[in-house]
Amino acid sequence: MTEKSRLFRDALGHFATGVAIVTARGVDGAALGLTINSFASVSLDPPLVLWSLDRASDRFATLMKAGHFCVNILGDEHRALSQRLSRKGESALDAGEVREGVERLPILKTAIAHFECRVEHRHDGGDHVIFVGRVVDFGHKAHGNPLVYYRGRYRALNEADH
Numbered sequence: 541m542t543e544k545s546r547l548f549r550d551a552l553g554h555f556a557t558g559v560a561i562v563t564a565r566g567v568d569g570a571a572l573g574l575t576i577n578s579f580a581s582v583s584l585d586p587p588l589v590l591w592s593l594d595r596a597s598d599r600f601a602t603l604m605k606a607g608h609f610c611v612n613i614l615g616d617e618h619r620a621l622s623q624r625l626s627r628k629g630e631s632a633l634d635a636g637e638v639r640e641g642v643e644r645l646p647i648l649k650t651a652i653a654h655f656e657c658r659v660e661h662r663h664d665g666g667d668h669v670i671f672v673g674r675v676v677d678f679g680h681k682a683h684g685n686p687l688v689y690y691r692g693r694y695r696a697l698n699e700a701d702h
């Protein structure tokens with residue numbers, strides 16, 4: 541990484557985000573997950589969301605083939621899970637961690653909110669591919685403190701409004 545791209549990444553890190561796990565099923569039926577913070581809402585009507593996938597990811601081929609994905613929003617208690625699913629070669633989800641949604645989509649049981657999506661578009665995004673999903677089902681828990689990512693570190697939101 542060049543000095544300029546490191547500075548660019550550091551500047552981007554000043555935008556505080558939530559953290560999510562994108563889950564999907566491979567062609568072999570196995571559930572996989574990937575930690576992301578590129579999630580954004582796009583449209584209310586129709587209901588669309590987006591996230592972007594690194595072309596260099598080992599999970600790239602599998603996720604490009606998936607017709608559906610689920611964005612699972614993480615809570616403050618999910619730091620270890622977020623770290624695990626951001627490690628190379630660590631994409632597997634235990635059967636006990638997930639339940640099934642539309643099209644057998646794996647949904648994290650403990651997510652504070654989730655969005656089950658059908659892939660609507662895939663756009664070129666430089667070294668990433670931008671996935672736009674049409675939300676076919678969603679839900680959220682009544683309570684939950686979000687996991688926050690800011691300047692390369694996990695943080696807790698101190699002023700949560702319950």
Ligand SMILES: Cc1cc2nc3c(=O)[nH]c(=O)nc-3n(C[C@H](O)[C@H](O)[C@H](O)COP(=O)(O)O)c2cc1C
Binds near residue numbers: 578591
């Ligand atoms: C907080 C956080 C946010 C991340 N956001 C993204 C993202 O939006 N898109 C992406 O492709 N990878 C993202 N990553 C990287 C992947 O989780 C993961 O590190 C990488 O895909 C692992 O390599 P592999 O996919 O080649 O196994 C993020 C990692 C962390 C820790």
